[in-house]
Amino acid sequence: MTNASPTTTPASPTPSPLHAVVASDFEAVNRTIVRQLNSRVPLVETIGQYIIESGGKRMRPLLVLLAARALGYEGDKHIQLATLIEFMHTSTLLHDDVVDDSHLRRGKKTANDAWGNAPSVLVGDFLYSRSFQMMVDVGSMRIMAILSSATCIIAEGEVLQLTNIGNPSLSEEAYFETIQGKTAMLFEAASQCGAVLADATPEQEQALKHYGRYLGLAFQLIDDLLDYQGDSDAMGKNVGDDLAEGKPTLPLIHAMERGTPEEAKLIRQAIRQGGLDQLDEVLTIVHRTGALDYTRARAEKMVEKALAELETLPPSPYRDSMADLVRMAIARQS
Template identity: 45%
Template sequence: MAIEQLQSLLGEDLRAVDRAIHRLLESDIPLIALLANYVIESGGKRLRPMVLLAAARMFGYRGHRHHTLAAVVELLHTATLMHDDVVDAAQQRRATPTANALWGSQAPVLVGDFLFARAFQSMVADRDIRVLEILSAATRELAEGEVLQLQNTHDPDVAEEDYLRVVTAKTAVLFEAAARLAAVISERPQAEEEALARYGHNLGVAFQLIDDCLDYSATAADWGKHLGNDLEEGNPTLPTIHALAHADKQGREAIRRALAEEGAAWLDPVRAAIERTGAIEYTREVASQRASWAKQALATLPDTEERQALAAAAEFTVGRDF
């Protein structure tokens, strides 16, 4: 399995990243230490750090900056999740209660801010303006993606193109930044940096699209959230966007009402419309296309074990059931 392949390949590096993360979360303020550690330990797959680490090793990078920067990327991601869960009033993520489910929404808003700030401070300590430009631009797009998604909430008329902008901003951009940083700290030529950035970007889009499929098609036990989360939040994603464009009148009506009002009651007819229109298959196809672009982008990069693992990760991303 690709994730385990990456994990065993990156074993020592991943442990170094976890140590870096824990150093960044040290605080004499108990509420920070408690929540930050809870969220960071709640079973994240560390995908973004793995992309950065594997790419740095592919380039034969020999320093320690990749550990710090991978920790920074994971912190940015974690801060976003904390705020996202507050905004969605989400009760579960990765089969465990969210921070807001346990402590209410006040502390996660402020501890999320601390994570952002700590990530900034740590990337500044790396003292490389190029790195800072990449990460600050990514953070800005991440924030824009979150607002854009909120703006699209309860709007059944979001077009596929608008939706792809959300996916790009809220997910692809940080994968892209993680990949790009590996090329930058390894001082690789511009063409290789762009190729790797393309890998990260397309991997990120594929990853998010599959996430969106699983929200309608996973078995809840594997998935760690309950099904129909997006529908309940009134969040249009590619499965509902495609189904809305191709369903019969009854199916369209179900999707529109589900997104506009409280969606949970409409999960069954919406899932039926998604099934009849092949919307999951369509979304998986778009994701597969992205995964294959990601793999193609690797072609000009050093042909190492790590490159193979990155290619396998792209395949895993679209093949996964969780």
């Protein structure tokens, strides 16, 4: 790496009490992101900075910081760990947008729309590779084992989602298997690795692993709900994008189960065809069958489970922020 590091600092999420308890740690993560984006190839830095500055909540690195601090960690390797988790997540975004042929993320052009598919995929590969370099620096074989396993499960989840596009016969069980891999797994790994770094007890490590899993599932459930209820400007993407891509998410699965045979047939046809020609009719059915309320209820159940797992941690402002983070995941509108 021969080039000087980028001079601009990635945009931080809007300050909140969740970040306040680890404010100095979070600033250190931002500085580390800038330093680790350094590459002798300018386009790597350009695209890397673009996607990282796109306004994400940085929930996964925040999980690392909060989990480690909640268990009394006083070192500095959690900064490196939080950064590499963010790089892993960012690389999946770059790859996902290419796979989905997306043109908008968080209200901005996607990297593939701005630079093309090939550069986006390759920069995603760079960020994955850089995350493993940083993993070595963290120096924990246990953490490396957790994260290397997580990357395989995440990739499997993405492939599962891809193979189920246009499949209206997807069961609720198979849906949860998919979102556990493609979304919840990195939340789970982030909180579990924070615990490992802090030398947690086996009980605490398992609790934080499950906490991250339930948080990730709740987050994805609300994401899928908002696709049929959200505000396009707030979400930074269009309502109905999942339907346009032929993705059979939980609102549609439930609507097909509760709707009339004619309604179920219409939704199956919409999933097979993709596109938005039948969006209005599908939205009517989704609302009439209570599919959004059902999806929210499932998310709220995940929140209850996540909060219960936090009882294994000693009381602290960090534990309080972890509880608030779960509540925020289902209260959000974007």
